[in-house]
Amino acid sequence: MVRSAQPTTLELAILGLLALEARSGYDLMNVFESTAMGNYSSSPGAIYPALGRLEKRGMVDGEVDDTQRLRPRKVFRPTAQGEETLRAWLRREITQQDVRRNLDELLLRFAFHSLLESRASREFLRGLAESLEAYVAELVRQRKHFPAEAPPHGRMAFELGIENYRSCARWARRMIRRFEEES
Amino acid sequence: MVRSAQPTTLELAILGLLALEARSGYDLMNVFESTAMGNYSSSPGAIYPALGRLEKRGMVDGEVDDTQRLRPRKVFRPTAQGEETLRAWLRREITQQDVRRNLDELLLRFAFHSLLESRASREFLRGLAESLEAYVAELVRQRKHFPAEAPPHGRMAFELGIENYRSCARWARRMIRRFEEES
């Protein structure tokens, strides 16, 4: 239970997956390899050390399962402290920084929002939509002042960037509406 | 001119920027900090060592400029070998791997395609669109076999992922058309 440096994204992704369902390191590797979470890297050299760190910090708890005929597996689940850390991460205020540099992480966070009350999700989505819309507005402003001699391909890539942020914002608004219809 | 390990994305981004225009480390920091290339991290602790590595490998060439009244700047431009490495990167075949895990890098590559003939860009875009469409098809297949008990928020995030890949594919197709209209 060592002093807790703030967890890496991989550690938080692992924590989230374990909160949904107890898993072994091998299970986690498969999730990262086969599902759309693939951008968070699998490979034993990342997973096992991350699990070790989480265990050392008292975030997860491993239990050996040798009921199966194969090599015994070590199945992890989050501790109370781990759950708390996870929830704190899920609830964290959305900053402009996050939207600019860590949009993927924000979406990962949202993916685990099933662990929170639906009220929290709605607030999260609202914050996300607002930050995205603000950022899009800024990008559009930047585009206006693009120097004429700027390379055309750079400009095209920039257009795509704007479009993606926009479509993400629309998605967030749509999800908010979906939540409101449900209640 | 040491044995050349394959360059990191940051190194290639730097190489591309220098190919567009000779710059100092400080200039590069500003580009990464103020433009939409912000996801590639600025900060002297990344830029200067990267420039050092590129110089050591004979990819870039630094020249001290003390015509200005301020502290002398070291302005870099790519060597012939650096340009070659850059072009090889820009032309590299697009793999499914790239689309899944490094879409950002692909877009960065496209942003520097002004350095190539427009024929190469069209081929790049075609490859990109095809890979994206194949990946979207696979994701849609995955979605069909989603277990019913899968957390709803994860599913929603997954939907956004599909949408983004789709919108990127549409962008690529649109850019191809734009190139064709020009010629």
Next chain:
DNA sequence: TCGCACATGTAACGTGTTACATGATTCA
């Protein structure tokens, strides 16, 4: 004289990547 913009760097540290090592069980 103080702070700011310009400008270049270094050192410690943690983490992901790659590659390797091991071990049990099942099936061809």
Next chain:
DNA sequence: TGAATCATGTAACACGTTACATGTGCGA
């Protein structure tokens, strides 16, 4: 017997992050 799948790990290495250190000239 050998390959495949299940399963857990370690070691070297390179890179980015953070924080620190330094130096110049200009304007308030």
